[in-house]
Amino acid sequence: MRVAVAGCCHGELDKIYETLALAEKRGPGPIDLLLCCGDFQAVRNEADLRCMAVPPKYRHMQTFYRYYSGEKKAPVLTIFIGGNHEASNHLQELPYGGWVAPNIYYLGLAGVVKYRGVRIGGISGIFKSHDYRKGHFECPPYNPATIRSIYHVRNIEVYKLKQLKQPMDIFLSHDWPRSIYHYGDKKQLLKTKSFFRQEVENNTLGSPAASELLEHLKPTYWFSAHLHVKFAALMQHQAKDKEQTAKATKFLALDKCLPHRDFLQVIEIEHDPSASEYLEYDIEWLTVLRATDDLINVTGRLWNMPENNGLHTRWDYSATEEAMNKVLEILNHDLRVPCNFSVTAACYDPSRPQTQMQLVHRINPQTTEFCAQLGITDINVRLQKAKEEHHLCGEYEEQEDLESNDSGEDRSEYNTDTSALSSINPDEIMLDEEEEDEDSVVSTHSDMNTPSVEPSSDQASDFSASFSDVRILPGSMTVSSDDTLGSPDGREGKPGEALESEDGKDLTELPLKRLSDEHEPEQRKKIKRRNQAIYAAVDDDDAA
Numbered sequence: 001m002r003v004a005v006a007g008c009c010h011g012e013l014d015k016i017y018e019t020l021a022l023a024e025k026r027g028p029g030p031i032d033l034l035l036c037c038g039d040f041q042a043v044r045n046e047a048d049l050r051c052m053a054v055p056p057k058y059r060h061m062q063t064f065y066r067y068y069s070g071e072k073k074a075p076v077l078t079i080f081i082g083g084n085h086e087a088s089n090h091l092q093e094l095p096y097g098g099w100v101a102p103n104i105y106y107l108g109l110a111g112v113v114k115y116r117g118v119r120i121g122g123i124s125g126i127f128k129s130h131d132y133r134k135g136h137f138e139c140p141p142y143n144p145a146t147i148r149s150i151y152h153v154r155n156i157e158v159y160k161l162k163q164l165k166q167p168m169d170i171f172l173s174h175d176w177p178r179s180i181y182h183y184g185d186k187k188q189l190l191k192t193k194s195f196f197r198q199e200v201e202n203n204t205l206g207s208p209a210a211s212e213l214l215e216h217l218k219p220t221y222w223f224s225a226h227l228h229v230k231f232a233a234l235m236q237h238q239a240k241d242k243e244q245t246a247k248a249t250k251f252l253a254l255d256k257c258l259p260h261r262d263f264l265q266v267i268e269i270e271h272d273p274s275a276s277e278y279l280e281y282d283i284e285w286l287t288v289l290r291a292t293d294d295l296i297n298v299t300g301r302l303w304n305m306p307e308n309n310g311l312h313t314r315w316d317y318s319a320t321e322e323a324m325n326k327v328l329e330i331l332n333h334d335l336r337v338p339c340n341f342s343v344t345a346a347c348y349d350p351s352r353p354q355t356q357m358q359l360v361h362r363i364n365p366q367t368t369e370f371c372a373q374l375g376i377t378d379i380n381v382r383l384q385k386a387k388e389e390h391h392l393c394g395e396y397e398e399q400e401d402l403e404s405n406d407s408g409e410d411r412s413e414y415n416t417d418t419s420a421l422s423s424i425n426p427d428e429i430m431l432d433e434e435e436e437d438e439d440s441v442v443s444t445h446s447d448m449n450t451p452s453v454e455p456s457s458d459q460a461s462d463f464s465a466s467f468s469d470v471r472i473l474p475g476s477m478t479v480s481s482d483d484t485l486g487s488p489d490g491r492e493g494k495p496g497e498a499l500e501s502e503d504g505k506d507l508t509e510l511p512l513k514r515l516s517d518e519h520e521p522e523q524r525k526k527i528k529r530r531n532q533a534i535y536a537a538v539d540d541d542d543a544a
Helices: 013-026 046-050 064-069 088-092 155-161 186-192 194-201 208-217 283-291 321-330 365-374 379-390 398-405 457-466 522-526
Strands: 002-006 033-036 078-080 098-101 104-106 110-115 118-123 170-173 221-224 231-236 248-253 264-268 279-281
Touching (some): 110 283
Parallel strands (some): 002 033
């Protein structure tokens, strides 16, 4: 099965699908599936734009609304997770996942599905220690704090995923698992992104929660985005006993959707030819959702997940055969994800802009149907009741937080105070023009149990070449001759030429001229940028 993986999409669906069409012409066959690693930006209208955590000047409608309205249809099944620049009010309607448009499926806050026998899991958002132990208390209209905290990963989602025991084929996260950079070409990464050096040296770059999931799930592939650089790594896991074969995870992070950027990768993944061609629910995941339903928290209070420490009567919520059979009976042994997309908000009309469109906290019929069938709680219904009864929605419960902090417990199992770091990712959107976007920076300390022993130098250097470049540019993203005159490798090429990988083998005859800034002279990296062209069809370096 040919699977395309995209990094940060930033709403550029037309350009991504155009690129896939060109990849199909150059490759051995059609693309079967597209996976997007966050910052998808499923913006339906002007109200959705106001819920996206970016400065107003970066709020552009882009092209998703055309797929939402039915004007266009995604040419390939598309599965995505949320990042830190999303239409959060739209995605919040689907906490357990669902269709945001025909043929475009959101995995939810966390989720697992199957397609052609390939098991695909993911977790949305990015890690921030001060929100990690809170419940999902945010809802529209967001305030300046909740418009950011809404996309922060919570411990309940990580806890659910850690109940899984069956093998995982693919896992998606927006931010990188912490320590993964030790398993790839770290020298080249720091040459490309020198401002990562302090965090890499302190082993604090990335998400400790994702690192914990990587160690637990041990998927065959793990794809990420967020840091706007292509990076491959191979993590060899330790076998629990001598009789087991040690598993390995192939990690790949991709850039954002712009010319000159490594934003797309096509790979061949083994699948079950006899499996259904429908998108299917994962029975183990559904069983875990039912088991953990009582753990749902819609307040801003800090809390810990149950564990075997003598304080909880139950701490194992993993799926038993009996429980999975019960869920199968509930679903009449039909695991197909229903094609039940419905329009829940007015769609953007370029001829009739509505800048004052009211922001509403909606209950999505897909979520209502899913929760009713499975017998679990609709988080948004619980939130609305909490808002009516206690007026908690959209507000931090400061007094309760103070009480939690006075209890002597750490704010999080991860000591990740970001105040000690000062490095800035020039490619990250600055939410405050005068301050650093701390979402792109992590702490100076970690108590992660995940081994951070570096692999051999041969392993790190060789594996990065196994994911070759995909640089097919549609007409709308064609780079001018002026843009390519300084190509580092000095080879000639045309927009539209590309390389793809299949187990490390080139699938095209002609290599494409490098269009990336991977090997730009170091002096260009000293230019201070604020990602002014993140939504424009030009490279950031050129814009600077």
